[in-house]
Amino acid sequence: MLDLALLGLLEEGPQHGYELRKRLRTQFGLLANVSFGSIYPALSRLETNGSVETVEGGSPVSLAPPTGSLSGEWAAMRARRRAGTRGRRSKKVYRITTAGREFFLTLLSDSTADDARSFSLRLAFARHMPPEARLALLERRRAQLVQHLTEVVTADDPELDVYARSVAEHTAEGVEQDIAWVDRLISAERANADASAVPNRRRTRRSA
Amino acid sequence: MLDLALLGLLEEGPQHGYELRKRLRTQFGLLANVSFGSIYPALSRLETNGSVETVEGGSPVSLAPPTGSLSGEWAAMRARRRAGTRGRRSKKVYRITTAGREFFLTLLSDSTADDARSFSLRLAFARHMPPEARLALLERRRAQLVQHLTEVVTADDPELDVYARSVAEHTAEGVEQDIAWVDRLISAERANADASAVPNRRRTRRSA
DNA sequence: CGTCGCTATATCGATTCGATATAGTTGTCC
DNA sequence: GGACAACTATATCGAATCGATATAGCGACG
CATH class of the missing domain: 1.10.10.10 (Winged helix-like DNA-binding domain superfamily/Winged helix DNA-binding domain)
Incomplete structure (x- = not known):
């Protein structure tokens, strides 16, 4: 790490x-x-x-x-x-x-061990990765977040008092926003891949 | 912890x-x-x-x-x-x-050492605290979050590429949402304290 | 029958944390 | 001018934690 x-x-x-x-x-x-x-x-x-x-x-x-x-x-x-x-x-x-x-x-x-910390770290250095690896990282993370949502206690758990419930709700909201964020990044990656795959119409002024 | x-x-x-x-x-x-x-x-x-x-x-x-x-x-x-x-x-x-x-x-x-993890943990167990301690915990956390916002790199930093910038933005948004959450909790605590202070009338008794 | 998946405790080496020691530089207040 | 705080900078120590692995029992599946 x-x-x-x-x-x-x-x-x-x-x-x-x-x-x-x-x-x-x-x-x-x-x-x-x-x-x-x-x-x-x-x-x-x-x-x-x-x-x-x-x-x-x-x-x-x-x-x-x-x-x-x-x-x-x-x-x-x-x-x-x-x-x-x-x-x-x-x-x-x-x-x-x-x-x-x-x-x-x-x-x-290295695809093993990507919690929140190492995911963000890897993503911050994603410019050093090949595009497939970037997509793989994002989709692995997305799957983990979705998985996490299913495992976590729901806010309608009758066992929880106000404070524990608030923590649970806030955590769940955070995970949902993380998923939305990762989804935006995945879309951007795909759009970028498409643009690279079909560069005939768009600009490619990098070489010259 | x-x-x-x-x-x-x-x-x-x-x-x-x-x-x-x-x-x-x-x-x-x-x-x-x-x-x-x-x-x-x-x-x-x-x-x-x-x-x-x-x-x-x-x-x-x-x-x-x-x-x-x-x-x-x-x-x-x-x-x-x-x-x-x-x-x-x-x-x-x-x-x-x-x-x-x-x-x-x-x-x-113990007021020392409250990062994100131990703050959420303490808050989840807040029912065991006296009301003043709850408020103190929340306000300490709020100050830390605000402090953090000022120290962190801004998204308009020209050094950052797309990925690092996205991580920075997402982190900052998360901190802002945490602040909003803590603010709601602080308001709830204060309202609760007021209600406890004047238990005779449950109305909004202003200018009796 | 094997073996896969779950519950359950335990231990090991490596990593990380939090506190502390040490020391040079800079600013600043009286 | 000199005491003093604040910042820069490296290092080390013990304790907490991680991640992997070993052991063990049980149920179910085909």
Whole structure:
């Protein structure tokens, strides 16, 4: 789970632990409110298995190509202010390796274990997937949500008091809205696939 | 977290591990999709610290063979089974103790650490709280949700591709709906408090 | 007969959490 | 100017939790 998230973020450029956590919190919100006690061991794991490598230097982000995204901009600002001297505590900047990219794609396409958290995570990285995998992910998730609706206690259960009933109702509504969301995404995927399959009339100005 | 859930369920009567897990799944759905690897250690914990006790229930068969020779003892066990000892594997039925009820109320009113999971859990057990504690729980949760909205990445972030943006949007919508839900609950609590404060008249007595 | 599916408890290694320690940088208030 | 809070940054520890797996009993199906 965390490996996938970290590798996905590192796909956008080298970063260090503290920054990775910030981006996990802001980009994935409640879904990935992860503590340092998870991040640093996870980075060590990924380093020992060769998925990432550390980049030396106090302000090493200048080495990264301009694909550096928001965090790169941040670090660049700070580096400029410090004028190249190594500032702050020595940062351990991690960069994803070729083996790491392969591992990332493996994790991404691993169809087992997709709860709410890892589904949203995978979907956020869906641009790295082939279109069939995207559709498969969405439809697997949809099936799970529908399944969940049938298993969950209904709000007309006479055993529940007001509070438990409210929780049950709210949860069920959330699941229904998730299904509607996934349905919209599935439609968009299919429309996109159709557009790609029949590009004769529409624009395809990407090549040239 | 799990202690709270288990004690709360055991407030409604003695149950065994497998059943507790089923009820966690059906009543709290995705919020408490908990594995046996958590439940049984948690029950042991609660038993050693005196919050629960095992009650002899159902049909204790006591079939355990003392040796390791599986195949040999199997026929003997089967014979015993046919001889009239019925019932499944011996259930360990747990019952909450007086100390357990106190511990439950302590956990319930402990204001630290209320993420989405433990908030919903606490709310589902809100009937065991005094009204002030209910209001405090709801308002704490509301503040957290609002706070979360400000910290999260906005959907107009140019860095995000379609998929990441969709996840961000959907998450933000979910948080907004959670806020609306909590607001409804807060209003209901206040109305209830007013009604309790003036029990003589059930009308909307304004300017008596 | 086998074996599949359900109930039921238990354990194991790995992962994750939550708290805490440490330390450098920055701002700011008196 | 210097005390002090706040933020950045990495690391570690014990405990909680997960996910997989093992064991075991029972009913039903063909």
